[in-house]
Amino acid sequence: MKRHFLLVLLSFSVFLISFCETAIAQSNEKSEADSLTDAKFEASSAWDEFENTFRLFYAYLDRRDVDVEQWFSVTKSSALRSQTAADFRDIIRRATYLFTDPHIIVGPLEPDSFNVFPSASDLIVHKEEDGFVIQHVRLGSPAAELGIRPNWKVLTIDGLSPKSVLSNIMKGLPFSLSQEQESYLITLALNGRRTGERELELQEGPTRSHRLTLRSPRAFAADLQSEPALTTEFIDNLAVIKINNSLGNNDLISLFDNAIKNAWDKDGVILDLRNTPSGGNTEVGRSLIGHFISEERPYQIHEIPSLEREFSVPRKFIELVQPRAPYISPDKVVVLSGPWTGSMGEGITIGLNGAADVTVIASDMGDLLGGLSNRYLERSDLKLDLGTEYLTHIDGTPREDFVADISPDRVDVGQSGQDIGLALAIKELKSR
Secondary structure, three states, X not given: OHHHHHHHHHHHHHHHHHHHHHHHHHHHHHHHOOOOOOOOOOHHHHHHHHHHHHHHHOOOOOOOOOOHHHHHHHHHHHXXXXXXXXXXXHHHXXXXXXXXXOOOEEEOOOOOOEOOOOXXXXXXXXXXXXXXXXXXXXOOOHHHHOOOOOOOEEEEEOOXXXXXXXXXXXXXXXXXXXXXXXXXXXXXXXXXXXXXXEEEEEEEOOOEEEEEEEOOHHHHHHHHOOOOOEEEEEEOXXXXXEEOOOOOOOOHHHHHHHHHHHHOOOXXXXXXXXXXXXXXXXXXXXXXXXXXXXXXXXXXXXXXXXHXXXXXXXXXXXXXXXXXXXXXXXXXXXXXXXXXXXXXXXXXXXXHHHHHOOEEEEOOOOOOOOEEEEEEEOOOOEEEEEEEEEEEOOOOOEHHXXXXXXXXXXXXXXXXOOEHHHHHHHHHHHOO
């Protein structure tokens, strides 16, 4: 009886949060109907609204890699010089890049804004001693089709050196950038703007350079929307179930049920989550995990810091997942995740690892921090997406710090253009 009461209470709490978020969203839509004119814009009140909102709701203010108080001070000094709401939003947008958190999106986005990362992206770079080096190339992307490979060096982006690109992004924001922040900013620039192509100059090896014109990964992301939500391929009596960026599509629940029915008698199952960068919902997530557990299990821990900040009363709870038929033993399963595994894809990855003890093969994932919420700031016409729930593995490890059972440097395109991750997953299952 006590257990039943707790489950009912948890369900009601989740419903209440959903109801509140819906009410806020409806209120936001009403507010946005009255567009803010430049004559009404006032930088000081716009900043107060932004800072109060960000401080209250952003779940990841306690960052080891960002001096948050200095960030507020520097950003405020620049934002208060804004003459228009558009200028204000531009400063906030560029400043929030320093959190290197793709879940922070400052909108409305402009045609010349950077593409949304990682959804509309196909390249990731990291700063090395001799410059910025391509670390990951997305499978099937414009970059992969043009033959771009890991370990190539970035020489120019749209005719500008990486140093000049960084200077342009940080114009008017006198921050000292870390190596990770510079890597993130160059990754954004490398993936282009919301309109137009990209002109890249890249160096392969010690001497060979390539000048390439690349299609926007935003167009590539749009093309992917016409792909089936799920595909199943059978290789050597192994079922490879690939999710195509559809973790927010509730139709995936029945599609995955059918895929599991067709895979239950195979020697093994590879769940490929390498193309799930764009969020999702927990209903879909729990439905997938449920096929690999035989009893009710916890799959992730939620914490909502804003409630403790506002009321001094913390809220922290464990989300549970129920079994779903047909059941497949975790011994027969491998999960494959990578840098284009984001948000709910990351949640499913750590959930399968924690709830079902499924083997995970993954490089670093997308690191989209927390459970996402949306806020509208009327004094600057600013649409703010940010992580308001702190999420962890059931062992307490922050989702963004999860290390896979098998963690290669990359799981997408290899040096010769091969699919590294799939080969590793097949090898792992065949060794059992």
